[in-house]
Amino acid sequence: MSTAKVDPITRAAIDWMLRLESGQACPSERQVFKAWLAEKPEHMAAWQRVAGVLKAPVAELQSVERRSPGQLQAARRALLAGTSPAGKKALQGGLLVLLLGLGAAGLVDRVTPLSGLMADQHTATGERKTIELADGSLLTLNARSAVDIEFTDGQRRVHLREGELQVDVAGDAKRPFVVTTAQGQVRALGTRFMVRQGSDESLASVQQHSVQLDTLGGQQRRIETGQAVSFTANQIDPQTPTSRSQTDWLQGRVELHDESLAALVEALRPYQTGMLRISPEAARVRVFGVFPLDNTAQTLSALTQTLPIKVTRYGPWLTLIDVADKKQTNAN
Amino acid sequence: MPTSVDPKRLLASLYHDNHAWLRGWLSRQVRCPQDAADLTQDTFLRAYDAQQLERIQEPRAYLSTVARRLLCSLWRRRKLEQSYLEQLADLPQAYAPSAEDIALVREAIEAIDRVLEGLPSRVKRAFLLNRLEGMPQQAIAEQLGVSLATVERDLRRAFVHCLSQAGQPL
Numbered sequence: 001m002s003t004a005k006v007d008p009i010t011r012a013a014i015d016w017m018l019r020l021e022s023g024q025a026c027p028s029e030r031q032v033f034k035a036w037l038a039e040k041p042e043h044m045a046a047w048q049r050v051a052g053v054l055k056a057p058v059a060e061l062q063s064v065e066r067r068s069p070g071q072l073q074a075a076r077r078a079l080l081a082g083t084s085p086a087g088k089k090a091l092q093g094g095l096l097v098l099l100l101g102l103g104a105a106g107l108v109d110r111v112t113p114l115s116g117l118m119a120d121q122h123t124a125t126g127e128r129k130t131i132e133l134a135d136g137s138l139l140t141l142n143a144r145s146a147v148d149i150e151f152t153d154g155q156r157r158v159h160l161r162e163g164e165l166q167v168d169v170a171g172d173a174k175r176p177f178v179v180t181t182a183q184g185q186v187r188a189l190g191t192r193f194m195v196r197q198g199s200d201e202s203l204a205s206v207q208q209h210s211v212q213l214d215t216l217g218g219q220q221r222r223i224e225t226g227q228a229v230s231f232t233a234n235q236i237d238p239q240t241p242t243s244r245s246q247t248d249w250l251q252g253r254v255e256l257h258d259e260s261l262a263a264l265v266e267a268l269r270p271y272q273t274g275m276l277r278i279s280p281e282a283a284r285v286r287v288f289g290v291f292p293l294d295n296t297a298q299t300l301s302a303l304t305q306t307l308p309i310k311v312t313r314y315g316p317w318l319t320l321i322d323v324a325d326k327k328q329t330n331a332n
Numbered sequence: 333m334p335t336s337v338d339p340k341r342l343l344a345s346l347y348h349d350n351h352a353w354l355r356g357w358l359s360r361q362v363r364c365p366q367d368a369a370d371l372t373q374d375t376f377l378r379a380y381d382a383q384q385l386e387r388i389q390e391p392r393a394y395l396s397t398v399a400r401r402l403l404c405s406l407w408r409r410r411k412l413e414q415s416y417l418e419q420l421a422d423l424p425q426a427y428a429p430s431a432e433d434i435a436l437v438r439e440a441i442e443a444i445d446r447v448l449e450g451l452p453s454r455v456k457r458a459f460l461l462n463r464l465e466g467m468p469q470q471a472i473a474e475q476l477g478v479s480l481a482t483v484e485r486d487l488r489r490a491f492v493h494c495l496s497q498a499g500q501p502l
Binding site: 005006010011014015017018021022023049050053054056057058060061063064067068071072073074075076077078079080081 | 411412415416418419420428429430433436437439440441443444445447448453456457460462463464465468469470484487488491492494495496
């Protein structure tokens with residue numbers, strides 16, 4: 001038995017990590033956790049130490065996994081191969097466990113544990129959620145999304161940490177309703193609109209009335225019904241309406257008119273527990289149709305009936321999409 | 333420390349007196365002359381880094397202890413590398429990683445292995461499922477066929493293990 005000791009604050013931080021990751025923590029507990037973090041700099045430091053355990057090598061494995069799927073699993077198996085004297089036997093039982101793992105999707109969250117864990121509201125892979133806010137506004141989160149909600153006397157503010165939301169704003173002339181992202185803020189002008197936080201840009205589209213966009217770098221624009229823009233801190237780019245700016249995900253589907261298969265795969269990703277990888281050739285295949293989001297396996301296998309692609313699954317952790325006949329497209 | 337003997341000179345004399353002996357001892361352990369030479373150098377470097385050269389009473393006992401530890405760690409790395417390469421052979425050809433990526437994975441595996449060394453296999457497995465794959469505690473309990481409380485205890489123990497050795501060599 002290991003007698004290794006850590007100080008009581010670190011121990012408390014470990015307890016918080018386990019509690020918050022258990023999936024059982026309620027919003028009030030998150031508030032207590034936030035207060036604990038803010039209470040002393042030592043608390044934050046201990047939390048960062050705990051969250052930093054294995055962070056660097058795991059991030060490394062993840063980056064390789066993106067380029068060459070399967071590396072994560074290979075690494076895991078190698079690490080467990082030598083664990084016990086009965087290694088071989090244990091490994092065979094363990095293999096099944098490993099194959100059933102959640103794969104890279106869980107890993108992406110793992111690299112920035114603060115994001116999802118500390119958010120006031122978040123959705124898991126494949127989960128959508130509609131929340132009625134204190135003012136009567138309806139906030140819907142797409143899968144794998146996280147927001148912080150902050151209502152004061154002067155302002156109603158929702159910070160989108162990651163993912164995608166749509167909000168149906170209840171009128172309140174005294175308190176503007178604002179959605180903030182890493183790149184800027186979108187203020188409702190009596191409205192229904194959608195905001196998505198991408199990896200290095202945001203996207204806003206308006207379904208009703210209009211919104212006022214202010215980027216961090218001071219760019220401004222009013223966006224009207226039916227319009228969509230993507231924005232960074234210093235630039236606003238109008239988008240032609242595509243599946244990316246539509247809100248069909250609210251009904252659990254995505255609709256594409258002559259878009260790339262890559263666009264469909266992007267929409268499916270938050271709903272797929274394992275890793276979804278598409279070859280450059282398959283990414284260019286054009287797609288028409290309406291596709292359900294909630295059963296990605298079924299959607300993908302239905303696609304193989306109508307498109308010149310093949311879908312290969314390596315257990316739930318990895319699904320590869322490629323063109324059906326590589327020779328035809330690989331003329332070089 | 334102005335009063336102590338210059339550690340570089342101590343190292344030089346330690347090296348002079350014991351280098352051939354240590355290399356001979358290591359050669360009998362590893363059979364590969366290159367490995368023996370590398371391990372010999374590493375052992376002296378390790379002894380120098382420890383900065384306690386003047387306190388060494390039995391140089392050969394000390395050096396062979398350090399060398400034995402390095403040897404174990406080399407074997408461990410080789411075994412890990414071997415297991416990893418065996419796994420690579422099972423992957424579809426089209427997704428073979430580049431040489432650089434293989435090197436990155438090997439480093440990451442070694443780093444993780446070093447941190448988790450000494451933990452029982454069930455604890456290690458639970459922790460890897462949790463940290464690498466983001467598997468929730470309840471799911472781990474079901475996979476491993478143990479109670480939720482056991483999984484929590486295992487994860488807590490693994491965190492304590494990792495945090496209590498952070499920053500220590502070997």
